[in-house]
Amino acid sequence: MTLAALRELSTFIYREYGKVLLRPPIIVRRRLRVYLDDGSFIDIRYANPREYSLHWQGSGKVIRVDTAPHHPQLSSYPRHIHLLTEERVVEDRLTELGAPPVENVRRFMDFVLQKRRDP
Numbered sequence: 457m458t459l460a461a462l463r464e465l466s467t468f469i470y471r472e473y474g475k476v477l478l479r480p481p482i483i484v485r486r487r488l489r490v491y492l493d494d495g496s497f498i499d500i501r502y503a504n505p506r507e508y509s510l511h512w513q514g515s516g517k518v519i520r521v522d523t524a525p526h527h528p529q530l531s532s533y534p535r536h537i538h539l540l541t542e543e544r545v546v547e548d549r550l551t552e553l554g555a556p557p558v559e560n561v562r563r564f565m566d567f568v569l570q571k572r573r574d575p
Contacts, residue, residue, distance in 0.1 A: 457486065457501075457502040457503065457504070457557070459483065461502070461557065462483045462487075462488050462502075463483070464558070465481075465488055465500060465502075465557060465558060465561055466480070466481040466482075466488055468558050468561070468562075469481050469488075469490055469561065469565065472562070472565075473490075473565055473569075476492055476493050476569060477490065477491060477492060477493065478491040478492060478493050478495075479491055486501060487499050487500060487501045488500040492514070492572075494514060494515075494572060495514060495515075496512060496513060496514020496515065496572060497512070497513060497514065498510070498511065498512045498564075498565070498568065499511045499513075500561060502557050505553065505554045505555065505556070505557065506523065506553045506554060507523050508521075508522065508551075508560065509521070509522040509523070509524075510522070510551070510560070510561065510564040512564075512572070514572060517540045517541070517571075517572075518538055518540065518541060518542055519537065519539060519540065519567070519568055519571060520537065520538040521535065521536070521537050521550055521551050521560075521564055522535075522536065523535055523553070524536075526545075527545055530545070530546075530547045530548075531547055532547040532548040535547075535548035535553065536548050540571070550563045550564060550567055551563060551564065
């Protein structure tokens with residue numbers, strides 16, 4: 457993802473989710489780091505609309521959507537979600553290959569914000 461595209465995602469996240477951010481998102485090499493107000497963080501890596509990783513980590517939990525070509529048994533292959541632990545892998549019903557990055561990031565952010573409140 458180009459620097460301009462990362463800046464666009466950063467602006468979108470700050471505008472739409474600023475209330476739950478600890479500080480504005482920062483660009484670190486080829487990823488966007490988002491710090492949430494509960495001390496957790498999100499890393500966004502978007503090589504292109506068919507290769508991406510959206511990773512949230514906090515309170516001993518992990519949620520990551522990625523397109524690494526693992527888990528061919530899932531109907532959403534290559535998309536999958538590591539849901540709350542690295543070991544629990546489920547079908548990805550959040551993101552879509554080829555969708556605009558801002559749409560997939562929106563879906564992921566909304567999902568994470570809901571799940572981080574769940575026990």
